[in-house]
Amino acid sequence: MNKDAFKIAYLGTDAAAQDLLLHASAAEGFACAFFKKSEDLVQFLNEEAHRIVMVFMDHSPPAMDAFAIRGSIMNQFDDVPTVIKIPGMVRLDEMDQIISLKIKRVISEYLLDDIRDTIQKYNRKVDLDIEEEVKTAFILECNELLEDVESAILELEAHPSNMNALKRLFRCIHTIKGSSRVTRWREFETYVHAYEELLSEIDGGIRVVNHASARILLEGYDRIVALVDSITKGQRLNFDVNQWIADFHALDQDITSTNPARENDQDSTTARTSRTQGTRTINVPIEALSKLTYYVSLMLENQKKCHALIRSLDKENLDEKIHEIDALVTQLQTTEEEILVNLEEVRCVPLRSVFRPYSRIVHDLSRTLAKSIQLVITGEDIRVDNTIASVLGNSLIHLIRNSIDHGIESPEARQASGKSPTGTIHVAAVRTDDGLTVTVEDDGDGINLQRVAAHAVNRKLHTQDQVNRMSEEELISIIFQPGFSTASAVSSISGRGVGMDMVKNTVESVGGIIRARTTAGKGSQFILEFHGKNSVIYFE
Incomplete structure (x- = not known):
């Protein structure tokens, strides 16, 4: 995104302040957007947050209470750097609000040089550039997955007993939901999560697979397509997520009757047709094309x-x-x-492009789970075939999320066991004589094999006698079996038992293998190996 596409927002009525902000912003290469009403600023944030590098607000209660306005947008836009102008001295109670609301700076007046310094220090252009790259990768991934979603639904409708189609559908939606955090669009996350719940009801036998349920799934699919398309265009679709979720159940009532309007829904047909016509894409350097x-x-x-x-x-x-x-x-x-x-080179991408989103994923999930985690990445300059890159992109996300959720302990638990309160996840890629090895290693509590055995028995994956005779390696391998999970409850992060199974199947689909090692109290390691003789792989 070009720098001049980014904007600094100002909420206030001071004409002199607007003039100074225009000059200071232009000097730094940014445009300005001015608002006199808080509701207009909020609407602008909802539509253009991906372009806003900073917000200035005047605090003049009760007409314009900057603290109340900042508090109202904290849930969704807490990462937008905010500067507040407060005439005179800051009161003690205001200081508490400044801290709790994560306000970057308080000023008493607008001065040109001071504004420029503030913009230089606090603008979030670099973060937005990274988010744009991550979002682009997310869109490409979604487009590929949604193609498979539609075909899986249609296969399931034609053959209700086809559990492979249901599993494929479940895994695609699970992956989209897991990656949806990068959109910073809560309604999108909520809707995809509700769609996954619908699939869970089918998988659990609460809903039967028939033409009616297939129509509900296709209706939901069309809406996810529309949401992803709106993300692609940079314009969030305005919709009532609660109503859309309620439609899942409303459709149960009216879908059994013939509905010509719904049968001839051109929007749905167009959406599904355009999605099936999509193609996989990769970024190709101009130099490679020139060669x-x-x-x-x-x-x-x-x-x-x-x-x-x-x-x-x-x-x-x-x-x-x-x-x-x-x-x-x-x-x-x-x-x-x-x-x-050169054709091999064109098909290759640097692992840096695969690893780029992981820092954000670790940051967001560790904050959600109140954990302190650092991510270390090595080998990101290695170039691999696009097929391997795609496999790694999907698989490593699940492994990293697994380490965050199940592996790394809370800061208190780590300190109690003599560890640093900050856990470490190390993603490493290494060239081998005939291929590539990628490891995801954490210094958490390790895999509790007794718990694995107990859950395997409870989920009827194995009998007690079988797990009693298993070696440590065999017990570890249980985590890759379909339906296995040690999570006590389903959450937006884990608990459905589809992640590790999907990783294994995906890696093996290109001739790779995956192994796991664990040491109680010290951590776990997942090793993905891709050998040239078994898988499609190229190196620079």
């Missing part, structure tokens, strides 16, 4: 020369021309090899 263009042109030129030489053959120049043709053929072979090398 390919050059080598293809060279190959075509040499082909023309070769044809010309063949046409000029006669008895007198046969030996000479054959020698020239042989040289051209050798050059053509060399060019073809260069093209293949």
Whole structure:
């Protein structure tokens, strides 16, 4: 996003302040948006938060209470840096609010140099740039997953006993829900979570799979498509999430009767058609395309020369021309090899692009769970085939979330056991002689194998006698079985037992393998291995 697309918002009526903010913002490359009413600012935030680098507010209660306004938007926009102008001295009770509301700075008057310094120090352009990249990756992932969602629903409608289609549908929605935090759109997260609950009811036998339930699923699918499309356009769809969720149950009542309007819903048809026509995309450096263009042109030129030489053959120049043709053929072979090398390069992406969202995921989830966690990443400069990158992107998210939720202890528990209050998750990629190894390691409490065994028995995955005879390696492998989870309750983070199973299936789908190790009280390690002879993989 261009810097001049970012804006600084001002809530107030001071014309002189507006003039100073215009000059200071322009000097830093930002535009301004001015508001006299708080409701207009809130609406602007709802629509344009991804472009707002900073907010200035005048505090003049009761007409304009900046503290109350900031408090009203904290839940959704607490990360928007806010500066408040308070005439005179700050009172003690106001100081408490400044701290609790995470207000970056309080000023008593607007001064040009001071405003510029404040903008330079507190604007969040870098954070928004990262969010934009993460959001782009999320959109690409969603588009791919939603294609599979629609086909899975249609397969399930045609064959209600097809549990593979249901599992595939469940995993796609679970992945979208798990990644939806990057959108910072609570209504979107809530709706996808409700859709997953609907699938859970089908999986649990509460709802049967028939034409009516398939129609409900397709209706919900169309709405998720519309929401993702609105994220793509940068304009959030205005909708009542509670009403949309209620529609799941309302559809139960009216969907059994023939509804011509719904049968001929052009919007739904258009949405589903456009989604099935989507294609997977990757970012290709201009330099790589230039190289390919050059080598293809060279190959075509040499082909023309070769044809010309063949046409000029006669008895007198046969030996000479054959020698020239042989040289051209050798050059053509060399060019073809260069093209293949460059095509492999085009298919490769740096792991940095795969790992980029993880810092934000660790930050958000650790805050949600009141844990202190640092993420360490190594090997991000390694380039891999886009297929492997896609597999890693989906799989590592689940492994990292698993480490945050189940592995790393609370700061208090860690201190009580003699550990640093801050846990560490280490994601490492290493080249091997014939492929790639990626590990996700945490220094948490480790996998409680007794608990794993107990839950396996409770979920009827194994009998007590079977788990009693299992080795440590076999017990660890239980966590990769379908339906297994040690979570005591389902949450927006974990508990459905589809994450680790999905990781294993995804890794194995490209010829990779996944193993786990654990040490009680010291942590766990998940190792993903991709070997060249078994999987599609290229390195720079």
